[in-house]
Amino acid sequence: MYFLSRELYFPPVDEASPEGIVAIGGDLSAERLLLAYQSGIFPWFEDDEPILWWSPPERMVLFFDELKISKSMRNIMNRGIFSVSFDLAFQEVIANCRDIKRHGQNGTWITADMAEAYCRLHELGHAKSVEVWQGDELVGGLYGIDQGHVFCGESMFSKVPNASKIAFIALCKKLQLENYKLLDCQVHNDHLESLGAREIERDDFMAILKNSGGF
Structure with a gap:
């Protein structure tokens, strides 16, 4: 599991966990959010969780x-x-x-x-x-x-x-x-x-x- 730092980076989506989590942490800055969507990734988490970034195996x-x-x-x-x-x-x-x-x-x-x-x-x-x-x-x-x-x-x-x-x-x-x-x-x-x-399939979506x- 990749833990984000301040660097604006996401790992490739094919490195996601089986359920589709690509990375954890980071922030919700406009720059990071736009990079996420451009990379086929979206945030999905609840108040008591760290930020989770997803790219499900099926879209x-x-x-x-x-x-x-x-x-x-x-x-x-x-x-x-x-x-x-x-x-x-x-x-x-x-x-x-x-x-x-x-x-x-x-x-x-x-x-x-x-x-x-x-x-x-x-x-x-x-x-x-x-x-x-x-x-x-x-x-x-x-x-x-x-x-x-x-x-x-x-x-x-x-x-x-x-x-x-x-x-x-x-x-x-x-x-x-x-x-x-x-x-x-x-x-x-x-x-x-x-x-x-x-x-x-995720590959087709990407x-x-x-x-x-x-x-």
Whole structure:
């Protein structure tokens, strides 16, 4: 296991532990976070843990031509119940992602330091958000890191049914129009699988990232 120092460095992802931990420690500076994402690595840890840096052996991704929109979801979209914006309320989105109660989870992995770090990345133009509204109320959304041709999704939330799906679908359609290669969903999630995301081998993900200018 590699322990990070002040040096801006990550070991190759093929040196990760069997579960996908590449390194431990370091900090959440903008420079280190950007290097991590460019290298196919992301932070994932809880308040009582050191910073853990991951690159799982199988990566959950969404190829845009595989996006699944159910008939009922299309009906909801066509009814105009929700409106969608981009980068209008980043801090509110990450705060909701942090605070929302999730089934089977006692807490959140979005620590105060992590929220602050991603807000800095947003100010620098690297972290982006999608907001879903009912009238003037923010009812859903997501945020992630924009690498130019690969978008790395971090977290999403819903205060009402289907709001996070609306955010996800809107982002996918936007990225597809802008010729992005894929949406990185990081780890398996039944909710994302229902929308068409699937796991690919780490080597395949790294090849796409490299060919998309991630290095």
